[in-house]
Amino acid sequence: MSEGTFGTARRHDARKKKAYRDEYQRDRDRVLYSSAFRRLAGVAQVAAVNEQLVLHNRLTHSLKVxxxxxxxxxxxxxxxxEAGFPDGSGLNEDVVETAGLVHDIGHPPFGHIAEEVLDQRLAQVSGLEGFEGNAQSFRVVTKLARRKEEHMGLNLTRATLNAVLKYPRLKPRDSAKSTALWTDRGHGEKWGAYQTELTDFDWARKSSLGELRSANAILMDWADDISYATHDLEDYFRAGLIPLHHLEVDKERIFEHGHRRLKKLKGFNEYRFQEQIDVIVKEFGRSLESQFWETRENRVRMNKITSRHLTRFVKAVRLLDEPPYVEVDQDSQYRVAALKELTWFYVIDRPPLAIHQEGQKRIIGSLFDRLFTCLAKSPTSPKIPIQLRTIYRDIKRDDEAKGTFEKNKEARCARAVTDYICLLTEAQAVDLGKRLEGRSQSSMFGTWFN
Known part of the structure; x- marks a missing residue:
């Protein structure tokens, strides 16, 4: 795919309009204006979004990606x-930026812990593959978000949809995993589209090579890792959870924790990982005076460290003359893995968050079960939120998905409930759950749904 040729095509609109925006810029604006994107302000990046501390949420994370x-x-x-990009690379600033905006747009309230619950529920339904956040993001922009009555989705260009496909394959029927090395950014182990979006998937992947990511998707994925490794780390240093000024005491435990988590990655080298752990421990220890973020000195020094990391990681990408057209320096990938490990060690795999997530799993599980029961019993009941009824109706109207849902009401109900939950903020999910369980002290007045 070359920039400016068939990459600008849209499935539902072949008209060429002369305007101050090109087709890729239109894509970016369509995503920014969508309610599905705005709701990310109410979805956590790692910890809950209602904390008094100013932490990144999925919206600010997506903007930085x-x-x-x-x-x-x-x-x-x-x-x-003057050499320009290699022919066929399709590299474009607007395309990759839009992919960054979209990459988390389908993630449910409470993030990955909710993904596990939804996957367990959907895996039990005949005809469905389970749940995958990346596949749900693709479904949002191709089916759930709406601009016009005559077709579903945001009608994005082929190039943008291909860039969104960080894992450009359907779920393997044999659950096979990629055999590529973990530092090979051209491939990934997950899957990125449901069977119900097969037509959109095939259209987006036209002229692509097998399961090889597009160059734009590779860069978006690397940008996601960079943001996680730098901005999330700042969040939890500011919150007093990660003692960046005094990592030396935990250095060996950090390495062991990371090694247990990452050793399953094909080609993972524990010595290179250990080397990068040592580097960042020394870097932070030399630069930061204390655990208190709010000192002027620490703020300045932390900003300098982050700036150095960002500069290094940007410079880590290189062009190739053949697909996938870009690669990322391996040392920088190990550095990012080491930085991300600090958040895993001090925040994610700790009782305060783990206990909180156990409650979040119950919220999502109970919400799914109650909505599913109501919808299966009577899809037109006033007990069903109007938006959920609309999603259920539109699934029946989706000609491309008839093979999955036409004679399978259970699958249709499960998919509709999942789609609905993935369009809620965390506060909405909690409130709706309480109302369905009879535990809400709010009245019918001022409700956010109808």
């Missing part, structure tokens, strides 16, 4: 100078 994605392409454009 989009910005970093754009900078990566700009860096490559600057480095390529």
């Amino acid at each position: 989009a910005q970093m994605s754009r900078r990566l392409v700009q860096h490559l454009r600057y480095k390529s100078s």
